[in-house]
Amino acid sequence: RTQTGPIRLAVIPGDGIGTEVVAEGLKALDATGVKYEPTNYDLGAARYNRTGETLPDSALAEIAEHEAILLGAIGDPSVPPGVLERDLLLRLRFELDHYVNLRPVKLYPGVSTPLADVRPEDLDIVVVREGTEGPYAGAGGAMRRGTPYEIATQESLNTAYGVERVVRYAFEKAATRPRHKLTLVHKTNVLTYAGDLWARTVERLRSEFPQVETDYVHVDAATMFFVNATRRFDVVVTDNLFGDILTDLGAAVAGGIGLAASGNVNPARTTPSMFEPVHGSAPDIAGQGKADPTATILSVAMLLDHLGHGEAAARVEDAVAADLLSRQGAGATRSTRRIGDDIAARVAG
């Protein structure tokens, strides 16, 4: 479904390198000629340190009125761990019901991987990570904190509703890809209650997708196969935490976190989906023009694709692919802005 009129885009640059990479993402978007109206939301560590606010309800309500969100990165060492992650980033994912966290793990030609024997044709995986429940639910607590008798709990909440919708999406995704293969990753032999729900759900939906071959791999074994048997995977569906882990590993094997894009998607489109690089705010290199904006630019391609601008999306991805190929054997590393300019120029064509 193609949108008509300019895309109403909420932009959350966030912290650290977030601002830098988002600027380049928007440059690529400009270059497509697709019209959009950006609204900037100044959320993140600076705002929190200044006002104590993470995500005011009014900001959430406004953001929810947009057609899509582009987010840079959230997090800073000046803020205690979890505050911005839970109250801003995860809150956006949860409140906007981004139940599909879509993360391609793809080796582009010309990109060097730490794996000795892997070629682009060996590594083209889509991880469909559940985005709204599981161990990310925030359920848990601590008792007798700070004493020798402290107990701290953390609960994974899994619902048939939540698991079925993401598994269904993953089946649909697998059905559109040449290999038609869907692998469930979990730890059914230890996390028996949650694992059983996931495994039964895949089993049950199989009959609706007879063309899709299904497979199961324990999460520990899956990390092995991500480095020594990448061809085993086509589409992977997994829970929020296992998906978090596997996609960082996937980013590393596909050439580094600087290239890994993601979409927090509500396939029902009742709320704006949110696109963001997998990497964090990298405070150590912030403000130095050293960050690679490629992951954000690829996230913009996913955004365009989600909104029905398939042709523009393909142009952005092709421009990135060409830029990545040109890096091969190239001497000097380019600045964030220079990479953004070069890719935008290719998009504009």
Place this chain on the structure above:
Amino acid sequence: RTQTGPIRLAVIPGDGIGTEVVAEGLKALDATGVKYEPTNYDLGAARYNRTGETLPDSALAEIAEHEAILLGAIGDPSVPPGVLERDLLLRLRFELDHYVNLRPVKLYPGVSTPLADVRPEDLDIVVVREGTEGPYAGAGGAMRRGTPYEIATQESLNTAYGVERVVRYAFEKAATRPRHKLTLVHKTNVLTYAGDLWARTVERLRSEFPQVETDYVHVDAATMFFVNATRRFDVVVTDNLFGDILTDLGAAVAGGIGLAASGNVNPARTTPSMFEPVHGSAPDIAGQGKADPTATILSVAMLLDHLGHGEAAARVEDAVAADLLSRQGAGATRSTRRIGDDIAARVAG
């Protein structure tokens, strides 16, 4: 503390390739000349399928009277996921209070790794995985199972008692190693209650180990560094589930699951510690003499070391190292038994 008299050794070959690799482990042990008295425990899938028993209390009580346990592998597709894992393998770890799950991730010279640029000097990590609590506690349940309203929970239970003792062990381990570095791996920004307990515990014990440098890495980033920055790590301490995941990944980067040894250790020595390869029962290759017994033989070295037979342990490890070096560029792959014979000859030799 060196044992006097023969080691009273409980042997649990288990399922699939378990029997095959344990035989070779015992061969290496024989070759050291260290005296031991083995008692075989026929536990695993066959026993379960025949009698419905996983770990009868009487067997557990007998096993507990030994000085150490050598275990092959547990698990078979004929048994529903979780039954043998929870009621046999994890039950042994829990009942015998194996709170340290010690897993070296070490690249031996001559072993090929999937990582292009990693040499043996880049990869020498010890993962200290908590073994008795966390997400492995088995806490959780399901409600309205099989309906669209099902909810399945899985709870991670972390206690100050449980976390402190394993963190202390990891500090002690780090203090004995040349680099003196300890990295906590967790997901403190999302699993805030459990993460906070782990982080505070490391922080608190630091003052007791001023010579140890400490560091923190999120589990998702840790999987990246396991493939693209292995030198970051010396000793890693982490929870039961993250440790499970990281050590399979570690096995893959260190040359494959066929080489990864482990010890389920109760450092207080009030119960027998249990040594086992990290790999599973591999039903697909069982009975064919294809399994690599090296992981089990290295686990025997850990067992000897744990019981104070440091010299014999070193001889076994050296024999394995020499055997691994001899594999380089070698043509034909040897059978399980042949590898065991060759290593035993070097140990004796």
